[in-house]
Amino acid sequence: MNxxxxxxxxxxxxxxxxxxxxxxxxxxHSDFERESKRGTGLWLSGKRCLDVGCGGGLLSESLAxxxxxxxxxxxxxxxxxxxxxxxQQDPSLSTKMQNGELKFVHSSAEVLRDAGExxxxxCAMEVLEHVDQPGxxxxxxxxxxxxxxxxxxxxxxxxxxxxxxxxTLAEDVLRLVTPGTHTYRKFVKPHELRRFxxxxxxxxxxxxxxxxxxxIRMEEVGETRGIVYDPLAGKWKLWGGVEGSTWKEVxxxxxxxxxxxKRA
Amino acid sequence: MRASTSLxxxxxxxxxxxCTRPLPLPSTSRSSINYHPRSLHTxxxxxxxxxxxxxxxxxxxxxxxxxxxxxARNHSSSAAAEPPKAIPEISEENSYDIVIIGGANxxxxxxxxxxxxxxxxxxxxxxxxxxxxxxxxxxxxxxxAWENRISSLTWENISWLESIGVWKHIEQSxxxxxxxxxxxxxxxxxxxPTIHFPPLGHPMxxxxxxxxxxxxxxxxxxxxxKGKVDIKEGKKVQEMRLGEGERWVGLRVGETExxxxxxxxxxxxxxxxxxxxxxxxxxxxxxxxHAVVATxxxxxxxxxxxxxxxxxxxxxxxxxxxxxxxxASTMVWSTLPPHAAALKRLSPEALTLMVNCGYQLPExxxxxxxxxxxxxxxxxxxxxxxxxxDLLASxxxxxxxxxxxxxxxxxxxxxxxxxxxxASFPLRLSHANEYLGKRTALVGDAAHTIHPLAGQGLNxxxxxxxxxxxxxxxxxxxxxxxxxxxSLADYPRxxxxxxxxxxxxxxxxxxIFRARxxxxxxxxxxxxxxxxxxGPLKKLLMGGAGAKPNITTRGEISKSRKNDEREFGRVRGxxxxxxxxxxxxxxxxxxxxxxxxxxxxxxxxxxxxxxxVREGMRKAVGALDNRSKR
Numbered sequence: 058m059n060x061x062x063x064x065x066x067x068x069x070x071x072x073x074x075x076x077x078x079x080x081x082x083x084x085x086h087s088d089f090e091r092e093s094k095r096g097t098g099l100w101l102s103g104k105r106c107l108d109v110g111c112g113g114g115l116l117s118e119s120l121a122x123x124x125x126x127x128x129x130x131x132x133x134x135x136x137x138x139x140x141x142x143x144x145q146q147d148p149s150l151s152t153k154m155q156n157g158e159l160k161f162v163h164s165s166a167e168v169l170r171d172a173g174e175x176x177x178x179x180c181a182m183e184v185l186e187h188v189d190q191p192g193x194x195x196x197x198x199x200x201x202x203x204x205x206x207x208x209x210x211x212x213x214x215x216x217x218x219x220x221x222x223x224x225t226l227a228e229d230v231l232r233l234v235t236p237g238t239h240t241y242r243k244f245v246k247p248h249e250l251r252r253f254x255x256x257x258x259x260x261x262x263x264x265x266x267x268x269x270x271x272x273i274r275m276e277e278v279g280e281t282r283g284i285v286y287d288p289l290a291g292k293w294k295l296w297g298g299v300e301g302s303t304w305k306e307v308x309x310x311x312x313x314x315x316x317x318x319k320r321a
Numbered sequence: 322m323r324a325s326t327s328l329x330x331x332x333x334x335x336x337x338x339x340c341t342r343p344l345p346l347p348s349t350s351r352s353s354i355n356y357h358p359r360s361l362h363t364x365x366x367x368x369x370x371x372x373x374x375x376x377x378x379x380x381x382x383x384x385x386x387x388x389x390x391x392x393a394r395n396h397s398s399s400a401a402a403e404p405p406k407a408i409p410e411i412s413e414e415n416s417y418d419i420v421i422i423g424g425a426n427x428x429x430x431x432x433x434x435x436x437x438x439x440x441x442x443x444x445x446x447x448x449x450x451x452x453x454x455x456x457x458x459x460x461x462x463x464x465x466a467w468e469n470r471i472s473s474l475t476w477e478n479i480s481w482l483e484s485i486g487v488w489k490h491i492e493q494s495x496x497x498x499x500x501x502x503x504x505x506x507x508x509x510x511x512x513x514p515t516i517h518f519p520p521l522g523h524p525m526x527x528x529x530x531x532x533x534x535x536x537x538x539x540x541x542x543x544x545x546x547k548g549k550v551d552i553k554e555g556k557k558v559q560e561m562r563l564g565e566g567e568r569w570v571g572l573r574v575g576e577t578e579x580x581x582x583x584x585x586x587x588x589x590x591x592x593x594x595x596x597x598x599x600x601x602x603x604x605x606x607x608x609x610x611h612a613v614v615a616t617x618x619x620x621x622x623x624x625x626x627x628x629x630x631x632x633x634x635x636x637x638x639x640x641x642x643x644x645x646x647x648x649a650s651t652m653v654w655s656t657l658p659p660h661a662a663a664l665k666r667l668s669p670e671a672l673t674l675m676v677n678c679g680y681q682l683p684e685x686x687x688x689x690x691x692x693x694x695x696x697x698x699x700x701x702x703x704x705x706x707x708x709x710x711d712l713l714a715s716x717x718x719x720x721x722x723x724x725x726x727x728x729x730x731x732x733x734x735x736x737x738x739x740x741x742x743x744a745s746f747p748l749r750l751s752h753a754n755e756y757l758g759k760r761t762a763l764v765g766d767a768a769h770t771i772h773p774l775a776g777q778g779l780n781x782x783x784x785x786x787x788x789x790x791x792x793x794x795x796x797x798x799x800x801x802x803x804x805x806x807x808s809l810a811d812y813p814r815x816x817x818x819x820x821x822x823x824x825x826x827x828x829x830x831x832x833i834f835r836a837r838x839x840x841x842x843x844x845x846x847x848x849x850x851x852x853x854x855x856g857p858l859k860k861l862l863m864g865g866a867g868a869k870p871n872i873t874t875r876g877e878i879s880k881s882r883k884n885d886e887r888e889f890g891r892v893r894g895x896x897x898x899x900x901x902x903x904x905x906x907x908x909x910x911x912x913x914x915x916x917x918x919x920x921x922x923x924x925x926x927x928x929x930x931x932x933x934v935r936e937g938m939r940k941a942v943g944a945l946d947n948r949s950k951r
Contacts, residue, residue, distance in 0.1 A: 060807065063799040097439040097798055119800025122444070146566035147802065148416040148581050291810070303931055304924070 058312075059115050061284055061293040062182060062211055063123075065314045070104070070178060070207050071096035073318070099124030104177040107201060109166045110184035114140025118150055121159040125178070129161045130169060137163045170197045177206045185212040185250075186243050192257060195250075199258045205321035211284065211314045215244035218310040247309045251277035254317055265318045270300035279317030283308025408562060408571040411581045417448040417551075418803055419793070420572065420582030422558060422595055424451030424458075426472075426531060427765025427782040428588035429538035430487075432550050434790035436542065437485035440797045441790065447550045448582070449542075450574065452557040458535045463492035467616045469742040471651050473499065473526040473630075473643065473776035474534070478783045482537075486545070490537035491529065497644050498524030499630045503730060506634040506834060506849075508842045510683050510719045514849035524628075526776065528643050528651070561585070561598045563759060569804070570760045584804035585761045586789070591751065593767035599758025605751030605770070608831065610638050611661035612773060613654045616742040617676065617735040621647040631732045632774070633680060634834035635687070639774045640679045642732040650732070652676060653773055660691060661745045663698035669740045670706035678713070680732050684837075686718050748772050750828050752821060756813040760804040764789055769820050775827050781820055788816050 072095055084091070102124030108117040111129030113136065121127045121144075131137050140161045144150045153159045162169075166181075179202050181194075188194040202208050213219050220241055228236045254264060255278045264278045283296030285308055296308025419435065421428045432449050436442045474482070474496075482488045502525060505515040518525065542550055553574065560573040564581065572580045587595025596603070621627070627650065631642040638655035645651055654664070654676070664672060675694070678687055693712055697704045704712075752769045756762060765782030789812045796808035803809075833845060 060796070060799045060801060067799065094439055097794075098443040100798075118802070122797075122800040122802075124444075143566070143568075146564075146568040148411075148569050148583055149418060152413055291814075302928060304928070 058284065058293045059119065061295060062116065062314065063119050065282065065284075065295055065316070066120075066178070066180070066207075066209055067096050067100065069209065069316050069318075071100040101125035101178070105175070105203075106178040107169070107174070107176040107180065109179070109181040109198065110187075111140055111161065112136050114144055114161060116180065116182055117159060117161070118144055118147070120178075120180075121150060121153050125158075127159050128169075128174075128176075129159070130164050130166065131161070132163075132165050134163045137161045166194065166197050166201070170200050174201060175203045175206075176201055177203050178209065179206065180209050182211045183213075185210055185245060186239060188243075191243070191245060192253065195253060196258055199254070199263070199319075202319045204319055206319050208279075208317045208319070209314065210250075210316075211312065212250075213239070213244045213312055214246050214310055215241065216246070216310045219244060219312075222311050247281035247306075247313055247315070248277065250315050251279050251281065254278040263320060265320055267300070273301040279315055281309055282314045282316075283310070284312040284314060408564065409577075409579060411571065411579045415579065416446070416569075416581040418445035418583045419447045420570070420580065420585045421447065421449045421588055422585060423588035423590060423765075423767075424449055424453075424455050424552070424554065425588065425590065426535060426538075426779055427767075427786055428586075429535055429542065430783055431586060431588055431764060431786035431790065432546065433485055433487055433538050433541050434786045435793070436546055436549060438790055438794035441794050442545075442549055444797060445549075445803070447546075448580065449550060449552045450556065450558060450572075450580075451552070451554045453555060455539060455552065455554045458532060458539055461532045461536045463495055463533065463536075466739055467495075467645055467649055467651065467742065468530040468532050469614045469616060469651070469744050470531040471528055471614075471643070471645070472531055472534070472779040474529050474783075475526050475780045476523060478780050479527060481783070481787055485541070487537050487541045490540040490544075492533050492536075495533050495645075496527045496529040497646055498628055499526045499528060499644065500524055500626075500628040502630045502632075504632045504634075506845070507684055508837055508846070510685075512842070512846050514846040516849055516853045526630075528630075528645055531779070558594065561594075567759055568802075582804075583760070583802070584793075584809075587761060587763045587767040588765050588786075589767055591749070591766045591770050593763060595758075595761050596753060596763055596767055599761045599763075601753050601755050601758055601763065603751045603753045605749060608638075608655075608748045608750065608772060609657060610655050610748045610772075610831075611658045611745045612748055613652070613656065613661050613664050613743070613745045615652050615672070615676070615744075616645070616739040617642070617650045617652050617673075618648060618737045618739065619650065619733040619735045622733055627733070629730075629732075631680070635679070636684065636835060636837045637691075638831070638835060640676075641774070642680065650735075654679060655748060655772070655774065658747070659695060659698075663694050663703065665743055665745055666698060666703045667694070668703070668705060669738045669743075671704055671709055672743065673735055673738050674706055674709045674713075676738070677734055678709075681734075683719055686716050689716050750824060752824055756817060757806060757809050762789060762809055762812065769824060771824055772827050772831050774831060775823070777823050777827065781823060784819070785816055788812055 080088075100123055101120060104125050106117075106120045106125040106127045108114075108120065108127060108129045111117045111131050114129050117127045117129035117140065129137075129140060131140070141154075144154055144159060144161070150159060179198050181198055185191050185194065198208060198210075213223055223234075223239055224241060227233045228238060251274065255261070255276050258264070258278070260276075260278065266278065267274050267280050269280070280300075283298075283305070284293050285296050286292075287294045295314075296305065298305030298308060419441075421431055428449060428451070432447060435445070435447055441447075479488060482491075500520045502518040503515065504518075505513055507513055542552070556574040556578075558572050558574055559576075562571045563569075564571050569581050569583050570585045572582060572585070574580060585595060587593045587599075589595055619627075627644040627647050630644065633640050635656070637657050637660060640654045640656075641652065643651050643653070654661075656664070664675060667675060675690075678690060682690065690709070690712055694704050694709075697708070749770050750772060753763055753767070756764075756768055764785040766778070768785065769781065771778045771781065789809075792809060792812045792815075793803055795811070796803060801808040833841070836842075836845075
């Protein structure tokens with residue numbers, strides 16, 4: 058699932074339309090070449106990234122490999138220990154840890170916000186559905202995003218499908234996850250999240266609107282995209298579909314990504 | 322939901338070593354390497370002892386070790402009592418992301434493939450380790466006698482080498498195009514089942530000396546690899562061990578120098594030490610066949626350019642004639658081991674005669690002649706050229722009783738053989754059970770070896786390294802740990818089935834064409850005739866045997882396009898007028914394209930349907946509302 062999430066971050070952060078060289082008539086024949094170079098190499102270099110709820114630190118590690126200045130935060134001290142050990146065992150990451158490019162801190166998002174920390178990329182993967190006050194948590198994340206920065210979440214929707222997959226199958230039947238990890242009523246639906254950011258987190262004054270769907274996403278901020286497991290390929294994939302279509306909503310029935318960008 | 326913690330590996334307890342199967346060291350291994358994966362703290366000697374006791378080949382040993390766990394514990398504690406030689410601290414400059422072991426075709430090509438990938442070349446440190454010196458490759462002059470290690474490079478691979486900037490370093494005068502191919506057998510004097518592959522408009526393949534390719538690859542690495550690819554040559558790997566948390570492999574080169582690699586790629590040949598370290602078994606079988614190679618000289622033909630490859634299937638195996646220049650060609654004669662040995666002991670003049678006979682004589686006469694050759698060889702007096710001439714005069718040569726003949730064009734009669742080029746090697750089919758080990762991956766001959774009759778060995782290796790480089794690029798673009806299974810999983814997923822298909826097809830061809838049973842003869846003869854008449858099927862076969870339409874990456878086309886060939890958004894390629902000559906690949910591509918079209922149309926129809934239903938329901942609800950209001 059991790060590579061798929063990072064692919065989403067890459068599409069949003071590295072391939073966003075505002076980045077890259079300007080199109081001119083003269084360089085039209087090297088379009089493909091320029092396009093293919095975007096989002097390769099150290100595409101996070103110079104960007105300060107926050108990984109809230111870093112767990113074992115896999116996402117933080119990947120972000121650090123891509124050149125980001127990464128801070129991984131987790132509320133569990135043992136997770137921070139595991140993440141630190143794991144990163145130190147990697148030959149290239151251990152030097153990054155010594156240089157301070159990758160840090161794991163036992164702390165919470167609120168503490169960092171109160172300390173006045175700001176980041177270019179704020180990630181919180183699979184955290185929102187465990188938080189007691191999701192609204193406060195979202196506001197806290199939003200405040201830590203620098204102007205022009207990116208807010209990227211992944212969480213689970215509140216649908217019969219997600220109940221079947223995450224609660225019944227993954228927890229009770231297959232025991233991939235410890236039973237009791239998730240609570241159905243804490244899940245957040247995609248449109249609830251988009252509307253919350255519009256109504257409670259500053260709306261279009263603070264965040265860019267989703268230009269791909271500005272006609273149908275009235276009073277909503279950001280983009281959601283489903284992540285589904287493809288059993289034939291054996292990996293997670295980003296769900297496609299046109300904004301606003303039923304097809305796209307089907308894909309967001311269980312796991313989905315959320316993305317919003319703060320105005321510069 | 323987050324799987325991160327479960328992926329963590331805890332380092333193994335230090336005192337206990339794991340009893341594994343004995344590690345067979347190959348007799349022809351490049352160096353005496355002590356392999357003890359996983360056992361960080363056990364000196365080599367104790368491991369060998371332990372293996373001897375608990376070898377799975379010895380059921381009693383297994384039983385006793387299972388029954389008396391206490392004894393086993395004692396044993397391992399005594400092993401721990403010997404001072405363990407831990408891996409010393411490895412400096413940062415000796416830490417690499419990718420370590421390639423082996424500086425031959427696959428290893429060098431892999432380094433070039435990695436350099437052509439933007440993310441890999443800008444973010445990773447790569448090391449190429451070669452046990453011997455690369456000076457011979459570096460200083461190869463590209464002149465003089467032909468090397469005897471020559472491979473056919475398929476059009477697909479040439480296009481790829483061109484796109485990554487290697488082909489321009491190839492000595493063009495030493496690379497011969499193969500435009501046509503004639504394959505035939507002659508099981509009885511009256512039948513000549515033949516397939517003729519006509520010219521395609523571009524060469525099917527190019528015969529290129531391995532040295533030529535290797536020098537070009539090395540030059541490319543030296544051209545763009547400064548500071549990205551380090552080359553350590555003349556240093557053998559003495560020892561390999563998995564590091565802390567199985568996150569890297571420690572390699573000892575020389576006496577004291579240690580190197581850390583996140584991913585170790587074994588491009589180290591059929592007896593791959595990396596494969597042994599990873600404990601990957603192979604399966605396969607030896608063919609009771611050795612291949613004799615030699616460079617053949619013949620006068621230039623005034624009629625035809627020497628660009629046709631010939632292969633004749635004899636009951637002992639195929640004999641191939643592959644063009645090198647207008648006056649030279651190379652031979653690969655796969656035959657029984659005693660025959661190969663006897664052929665090698667012949668004088669160059671006698672061998673010249675024998676090779677001509679191999680292409681030209683009817684099978685019965687050739688068999689009689691070969692029997693004479695073996696008999697003389699066993700007496701310690703190999704046949705001389707004169708004796709062979711005498712035999713040819715006395716042996717009966719059966720005539721064609723039907724009169725009409727389909728006998729194919731034969732290769733030119735050779736006049737001499739370059740004596741130092743004569744060599745032979747055993748043929749073997751083998752395929753590794755897996756391509757990935759812990760922090761290791763296998764490419765090329767380390768993963769599979771094949772019968773040379775289809776000329777696919779090197780081409781498979783190049784396809785492997787191209788695929789692995791792409792997989793690593795995709796993983797690195799997303800910040801992946803290059804040595805992890807997650808990052809590498811796509812490589813075997815893509816290559817294993819394809820390699821297996823080629824290996825098993827070649828294997829079957831070997832046995833089908835060797836058989837001389839009446840029924841097999843009939844089916845094979847009829848089958849080949851049908852194939853020869855069916856254009857599309859032939860093109861399909863050519864797709865596998867060397868030809869493919871010119872597929873370069875889009876970027877490459879735009880680079881090589883000239884100004885007058887440009888139209889807005891459209892490429893007018895030179896090959897467009899040839900139409901679709903893609904064989905099954907093009908058919909598959911067309912199929913996929915139409916599938917997506919159908920899918921798109923179906924989706925649109927579905928959405929329209931859903932819209933209509935929605936609209937209908939809305940209207941129904943409205944109507945109900947109105948009625949209730951009334």
